[in-house]
Structures are given as C-alpha cells and as structure tokens.
Amino acid sequence: MKNFLKRFDEIFIDLINGKMSNRFLDKFMYRFTDLGGAIFNSVIACSFLLLGDRSIRLLGLEALGSLGLSQLIVQALKRGLGRERPYKILENLHTFGINMKDYSFPSGHTTASFSLATIIGLNIPRVWILVVFLALIVGISRVYLAVHYPTDVVAGMMLGIGCSLIVHFQLLKIIEDIGIFIGII
Known part of the structure; x- marks a missing residue:
C-alpha cells in the first residue's frame, strides 16, 4: 500500500x-488557493449568519461546526504525523x-x-456541483503550488466531507439548539 501511495503522489x-x-495557471492557482484558507471560509460561514434568513443562519452555524471539527483534526494530524511539504523534499x-x-x-x-462545499451542497442542492468543483480546484491548486502531495489533498477531501456528514446527520440538532439558545436562530 505504501508503494501505491508513493507512486500515486509521484x-x-x-x-x-x-x-x-x-x-496563466501560475497566476490563477496562486490566487485561487486562498479560497481554501481559514479566513475566506470563516468569512463565508459568518456571512450566512449575518445575512441570511433562519435556514441560512443555521447553515452558517453548521458550516462553522464542520469547519471547526475538521480543522481540529487537521491540526492534530499535522502535528502528530509531521510530514514535510513536497517543496522541501522533492x-x-x-x-x-x-x-x-x-x-x-x-x-x-x-x-x-470540502467541508464548506459539502455543507452548502447538503443544504442547497442546486449549487452542489459548483461548490464541489470550486473545492476541487482549491485542492488541485495546493499540489500545483507544490505545498501538498496529492495524497494530502485526497485525505483533506475525505476529512472535509466526513466531518460535514457527521455534523449534518449527527450534530445538527445540537447545533440548532445552541443557535436558538444564543439567539442566532
């Protein structure tokens, strides 16, 4: 399996x-990659809280929950595994x-x-293809810029989707109750 993953990355x-x-891609990918950053994704999720009706505000809370959960896991894995970036090795x-x-x-x-795209897609199915496509371009940009291996991106895709599914199908009622309690919903 290790050889398969190494070959996949290569x-x-x-x-x-x-x-x-x-x-063209040098300029495009360098700028587009920022759409995957913590600031941009947090701003999008918070804008749902500020600008939406009740269902959109709940989507914003759900997105923040999924982003929070997924990024906790990302940081734990980064620190625990310590895989150097490709531009430092290759x-x-x-x-x-x-x-x-x-x-x-x-x-x-x-x-x-992928966390944000999955939450948006689950709540607004008509934009599902668009948001997943944009998330995929972010992932590709990370490899294009040599800051991630392809397996880093695949793992990020699975992690983002997985956390969003957990939040949406297992934790949404708790998130909604919290939103009601604090007066957001």
Missing part, C-alpha cells in the same frame, strides 16, 4: 505541478516562493473547502 505531482504548468518542482511553517498532511485548505 504521478499526480508530476502531472499537476510539472506538465500542467503554464503562466527536487525539480515548480515552486512559488511559498514558505509554510506547518506540516503537509492533510491539506487544511482542501479540508476546509
């Missing part, structure tokens, strides 16, 4: 970071001067993007 990092590389990568101080596994940007 094939897809070469494809995404090497063969896809061009000036040679001949197309890099962008990004210097990150934390570890690589799993991708926090991808986790947050």
